[in-house]
Amino acid sequence: MAKPDADAGWPARLLLIGCGNMAGAMLARWLELGLPAERVTVVRPSGRPVAPGVTVVTQVEGPLEPGTVVMLAFKPQQLGAVAPGLTGLIGPETVLLSILAGVPAARLRSAFPQAGAILRCMPNLPVRIGKGVSTLYGEPGMPDGVWAQADALCRALGLVEWLEDEALFDTATALAGCGPAFVYRFIDALSTAGAELGLAPDMAARMALATMEGAALSAASSDVAPAAMADAVASKGGMTREGLNVLDEEDGLAPLIARTVRAARDRGAALAAASQQAD
Ligand SMILES: NC(=O)c1ccc[n+]([C@@H]2O[C@H](COP(=O)([O-])OP(=O)(O)OC[C@H]3O[C@@H](n4cnc5c(N)ncnc54)[C@H](OP(=O)(O)O)[C@@H]3O)[C@@H](O)[C@H]2O)c1
Known part of the structure; x- marks a missing residue:
């Protein structure tokens, strides 16, 4: 560094x-x-x-x-x-x-x-x-x-x-300042999903965290964009593709995250306006 x-x-x-x-x-x-x-x-x-x-x-x-x-x-x-x-x-x-x-x-x-x-x-x-x-x-x-x-x-x-x-x-803050909390939620959701399907909760938690860490490190050291990396590991008819199909639904992950970041951004703007009025 x-x-x-x-x-x-x-x-x-x-x-x-x-x-x-x-x-x-x-x-x-x-x-x-x-x-x-x-x-x-x-x-x-x-x-x-x-x-x-x-x-x-x-x-x-x-x-x-x-x-x-x-x-x-x-x-x-x-x-x-x-x-x-x-x-x-x-x-x-x-x-x-x-x-x-x-x-x-x-x-x-x-x-x-x-x-x-x-x-x-x-x-x-x-x-x-x-x-x-x-x-x-x-x-x-x-x-x-x-x-x-x-x-x-x-x-x-x-x-x-x-x-x-x-x-x-406010947009940059919503993405990167609030981003770690959103990612923690994703890790937790991945772990909870595994536990609900039968894995021991502590094992699912360890696996979800290590999966997120490994995937993020791989993406950071790759020239390939994350969206293309996802497609590259999802062969037609396979398990990963079947899961991605759910995330990629019209009301799936992308619009959910868009709403999430927008809500955080808008809250930032509202808090700034309120604190200015309080001066
Ligand atoms: N937390 C985040 O992830 C994050 C990310 C980006 C930006 N920020 C910004 O960072 C700032 C601090 O957030 P934080 O999460 O670090 O809050 P925090 O842990 O509550 O720290 C606030 C600090 O302010 C000090 N303080 C309180 N009254 C003061 C006064 N009158 N004069 C001087 N210092 C005083 C406190 O003193 P004591 O230590 O003596 O209690 C404490 O060190 C905020 O403006 C926030 O918007 C936070």
Whole structure:
């Protein structure tokens, strides 16, 4: 897995505002890959330790050193409460990286008008093992150095995809941010189906998980598109084809997943609208 390269480098200082499930997973991966722990400060009300060498404080303290990357990683609905204590510290030398779901760049800009650059990042939980997906969006006109640094940081966590159109952020979040949960459901359904047909439930669970892992790894290492891989293993009249025929029915898997992703996307848009009204 690529580390941030020499040009982009690890940030001189990384300040995490909040470090729960998501930021904790990102930070653990970065530390594993060599981010010096002494460059990292975490603000979290509980004051719970994070990792050896990482400074934890319960309230943000200034001033911030030039070149500090500030990552916003609390719950989106806390922005109104957190921003006033932070905004005076964020200056033109500060890069702001937000993982807050449903908080557009324009809203961040109005909360932190002096920030040197504002980026949104939507990671997913497999970042912990370097197999995550991070969708990134930066305000137009962002300096190349900032782009490269954010790209390198997130590439250390897995796949990185940049959006040019921020309006697609909720769609990307629905696919990749929510995607792991959808995949877990599929694994569970495969396992339940096997158990209902007589396999011991724990055996079916192990088999479903390993099948998903093996199939995903094979697809990731193949040049063939997953749809074609499915057809390639389904000979006419065989068992796999018979099963695929059910999944491929008009009201089968594809429309179900389309509805699933659309519902998640629409919920993201609704939550964003509601939180904006609450401001
Ligand atoms: N979970 C995901 O899969 C996922 C994926 C993509 C993006 N996100 C985004 O990541 C963000 C965090 O989600 P999460 O699941 O990691 O939530 P979480 O586990 O509940 O973590 C929230 C963090 O915010 C901290 N916090 C609470 N009040 C604060 C305050 N006033 N000032 C500073 N920090 C404060 C908490 O501190 P303590 O540790 O002291 O409790 C905790 O570290 C959200 O904005 C979410 O949209 C999450």
